[in-house]
Amino acid sequence: MRFCPLDSMAKDAVTSGLRWVMLDAGHGAGEGRQNSGAACVTLKYIITQLVTLAIVGGIMGLVAWVKIPRATPPLDEAEVKRRLAEDFPQTPLDQIWLALDGAGAVARSGDLALLLFRMGDSYVSRSMAWSQALQAQAIKGRFCFRFNDFAAPKASLALAPNWAKAAMGETI
C-alpha cells in the first residue's frame, strides 16, 4: 500500500509527536534507538519522577519546619461578620454561633445558614438551608454539616452541644 502525501505527512507528524514525548520524558533520550532507547527513556523517566518527588517531600518538610503560615487567632463575632460580608455581601446576619475552638462559626440569615470554617491557615464559607443546618449531627463533639458540593463536601465545627436547641429556642 502506497502512502499518499497526506498520509506521509500525518505519519511524520505522529513520529514527531512521539519524539517530543520521548524528549519530554527522557530529556534528550529522543536521540536513542527505538528498542533499547525506549527502556532507557522509561528508566530515566522513573528516576526523574522519583527525584522530583523527593524534592517535593524536601520542600514540604522545610515549610512544615519553618512555620510561616498566616496567624489564625480564634475568631470573634466581628471577624466572622467581616469574613462573611466578603463572601455573602448584602446578607444581613441574625445571629452568630462561634465554634468553641474559634475555628469557625454558623450564622443565621433568615432561611439560610452561613458557615465559616478554617482550612489550614485560611477560611472557607458555604451556605445551606437553615432547617438543614439544625439537623447536623455531632460526632465526638464536632458537628458535621454536609453540603451538596463536590468542591467542599462538608464542614466540621466544634459548636456548643446545645447550639441547635438554643437556636431553635431563639426562633420559636
Added chain:
Amino acid sequence: MAAPSVPAIDPVTLAVPFFILAIVLEIILARMGKVKAVYEAKDTATSLLMGFGSGIAGLLTGGIVFAASVWVYNYRLFDIPMSAAWAWLAIFLLEDLTYYWFHRLSHERRFWWAAHVNHHTSQHYNLATALRQTWTGGAAGTWALWLPLSLLGFPPAMIAIQKGISLVYQFWIHTEAVRRMPVWFEALFNTPSHHRVHHARNPRYLDSNYAGILIIWDRMFGTFVPELDEEPCRYGVVKNLGDFNIFRVAFHEWVGIFSDLLTARSLREAFGYLFGAPGWSPDGSRQTSTMLKAQWADMQTAEPVKTDPAAAS
C-alpha cells in the same frame, strides 16, 4: 523532516532547578523576615503535587499536541526561518497574544475554566502556587489555539520553545516578595503586582490581567486592573475549596459541570452549563463574576466611603 521539528531545548526542563532554588530561597528569606511570603504546609504540598501531576498529564497529551502542530505545519503558508531574529520577535509577540486569548477564554467560559481553575485554588500566593498547574488542559483542547502559528509557518519547535519561555517567565511573578517593579517595567510587562490582581477574588479584581509576558494586551483589550494598596488581594476562587485533596483541586469543576448537565432540561441549558460564564445558571440563582462585580459596584455607589467593619466596631 521530523527531526528538526523537535525542540532541541525545553526551557521548562532547564528551569526546574531554578524553580526549586527560588522556592527554597523565598521560604528561607520569609522565615528570616527579609521578604513577604506566607507558606502553609498542606497548601504548599497541594501546589507541588499538582505541579508533579501536571507533568505526567502533559506527557500523556504532549505527543498529540505536538503531532497536531507538525501536521498543521505541513500546510504552512510561509517558511519562517528559526535562525532569523525577526522570526523570534514575531513568535514572541504572537505567542504572547495567543496566550492572552487562551487565558481569557479559560476564565470566561466554564468548559475551559474547569481545566484552568486549579491554578487559582490556593488561598496563598507564593512561588509554589506557580506550580499548581492543570491536569486537564490537554483534554480541554485549548492547545488548538496555537495551531494558527504553525499554519503561518512558525516551526513547531519554535512555538514549543516560546511556550516554554512564557511558562518560565510566569513562574517568578507568583510572589508577594516583590511589591512593584520600575514604572516602565510595570507598564510593559506582566509583574508580581499585576498577577496578584489576577489571582485575587475581590470583586474589583475579578476577570482581569490575563497577560503571559506582556501586560500590553490587557491594556489594549480593556482587561487591565491595577493593584491598589488600599485593597489588598484576597487570593483563591469565589467559592474556595473545602480541603486540600489534589483530586478535588484537579477535577471539582468538571464534576460540577457533569452534575449540572444531569439536571439540564434543554439543549440551551446544557450549552449554558458547558460554555456559559462560570457561575451561569438558567434561573440566575448563581453568580457569575460579571454579576459579582455589578453587585460590588452597586454597593460602592450606595456607600462610597467604605470602612473596615472590623475597625469600625
